[in-house]
Amino acid sequence: MSDALTAPATTAGRYPELTWTAVIVGWFLGCIIAVSIGYAALILGFSIEGSELAAILGFGILRGVLRRKSIIENNIVQTIASGVNGASSGMMFSVPAIFILGYGDQFDPVIMTFGCIAGAFLGIAFIVPLRKHMIDFERLTYPGGVAVATILKSPGAGVRKAVILLSAAAVSAGVHLVSKLTGVENWDLGSVIGMPGYMNGTWYLSLLTVGVGFIAGRGGVAFIIGGFVAYWFLSPMLAATGGFPLDAAGAAISDPGQLRLLLYRPLGIGMLIGGAMTGVALALPLIVSTVRSMQKSSSVQTGVSADEMPIRLLYFAIVGAAIVLAVIAVSSVESVGIIRGIGMALLGTLWIWMSGIILSEAIGRTNWSPLSGMTLIGITLLIILTAGMERGDSIVAAVMVGAATCVAMSQATDLMLDLKTGYLVGATPRMQQLGQFIGAWLGPIVVIALIFVLHEAMTLGSAALPAPQGQALASMVEGILGGNVPVEKYAAGAVLGGILSGVIGGLGITVGLGFYLPFNSVLTYSLGTLSRELADRYRGKSWSESVGIPIAAGLIVGEALVGVGHAIHIVATAT
Secondary structure, eight states: HHHHHHHSSSSTTSSSOOHHHHHHHHHHHHHHHHHHHHHHHHHHHHOOOOOOHHHHHHHHIIIIISSSOOOOHHHHHHHHHHHHHHHHHHHHHHTHHHHHTOOTTTTTHHHHHHHHHHHHHHHHHHHHHHHHHIIIIOOOOHHHHHHHHHHHHHHHHHHHHHHHHHHHHHHHHHHHHHHHHHHHOOEEEHHTTTOGGGGGEEOOOHHHHHHHHHHHHHGGGGHHHHHHHIIIHHHHHHHHOOOOBBBBBBBBBOOHHHHHHIIIHHHHHHEEEEEEEHHHHHHHHHHHHHHHHHHHHHHOTTTTTGSOOOTTHHHHHHHHHHHHHEEEEEEOOOOGGHHHHHHHHHHHHHHHHHHHHHHHHHHHSSSOOOHHHHHHHHHHHHHTTTTTHHHHHHHHHHHHHHHHHHHHHHHHHHHHHHHHHHHHHHHOHHHHHHHHHHHHHHHHHHHHHHHHHHHHOOTTHHHHHSOOOHHHHHHHHHTTTOOOHHHHHHHHHHHHHHHHHSSSTTTHHHHHHHHHHHHHHHHHHHHHHHHHHHHHTOOOHIIIIIIIIHHHHHHHHHHHHHHHHHHHHHHHHOO
16 A cells, blocks of 8 residues: 555546545544534434545645645545445444344444455445446546535635634534523424414424525425425314224323324335335446446446556455355344345345445435435345344344445445545545545444444434434334334335335435424424525525535534534443
8 A cells, every 4th residue: 555655546647546644634524524423413313524624624634734735636535535434324224223123232343343344445446446437437426525525626716615614613512502402402483373283383492404405405495395394284173073093091192202203103114115115226237337338348348447446346246245145144133044145145136236336326416315215125034034033133233244235335436426526536446445445444443433432322213313314214123023013104105205206316215314303403404405406596606615615514514523522421421
């Protein structure tokens, strides 16, 4: 690695690219971003890409502090940082389910961590051969990658954006600190204005949530629609028709919290499943065509081909994936056995490869990745393979292997976004691929520590830390293992989610999340989305990108760091 870290980029002449400075700064920023976005994912149930945030902060450090001027070196910084962050969504969508189901003390965190590191490496290895096909030949858009390239190409603006981001982070941190110290985290505006209780007019006081909504922009509208349809359309309709569910005494249940548990959350879970399954079905032709063209495109010799990793890496990855996942499965609990472990490994390997193709294509065309839905399906299939095992053993084994596959999928999509950025700024693909490997090992270590700290302080699955994706996965697991499951609601949601995703890719999943999440978060999120729409219309998209997004990113970082710091304080003082 030392030669790679000191040699100049092949395609960029004298300009430094993969350097020790880039590695250290990338690791540092990656840890901050992984903690921030991971914390946000446990509250809102979905994640955002960290590449833009890394590019802005990277400019602030490299150019503003260290006076380094290489754009492609900053590109490596954001590649490494986003590689570290790649574990946040992958693990936050899967690992919390173990804690929510009550088995948080029955798995080995060391094995889990090494499994996720191996999964990260495998996801990168699987996606490397697809670079030519998706970026050089198909020329997929990858809007997120284009946005990062735009930041990198505006050096003066980059430093300014970093200052704006840090200022917004200070404000957000201060507000959240006051909220934590006073215990005031929600505002019941609905009761103030006389709104019926079943419409749930309580707002979550969170600048982080506003920031996430701003960055998502119109992409978050479907999520908002889901929540508003549930509480501001269906609830009044149920009230008008007398259709509220009844308690044991025959009285109507109109409390919004109970309505969510009994009605809206099961429908949301069903929509997540139906939307994800539809996405897989629609992507099958893509998988076939990609497989057929991948070998052909990789054999084309160009000036760039010598600067990237060879396709034979894919073949090694297939064998490596099966071996690593088998070891993880067999080591997770004694009852798995070699035969079942091999079966889980083969399924996990196939799922990594197929999902990597689907997700990379989806994010390349729409900037949307159905990672959560693919995780639900993958772990559900693994649970089925563990039939006959004790409940706890089945859950631990499936989630440990599933977490590794989820991290692999997350890394695959992240690398493709970064490679698109590199393509636009003249970076060397091989250097970026190495950078992703250099960053990927650190993420699982940071995230697993974060999960344990937050669970100890606030309890995963609680009102303070709902972990929506973990709860959805836990509900699915309970259903498969024979619990009391509202099958008809799951089925209805699955049909609706499938129809919506058939019309617009991913629509069923995002609307389903709006049904699933507490409405107080949806309301606050809508402020961010509305702010982005108003900013684009009246200040212009250039203002939103140069000022609005750095502010939003700062709001996320500030609140997240205070939230995590508060959790660490609780754990430290309790012990």
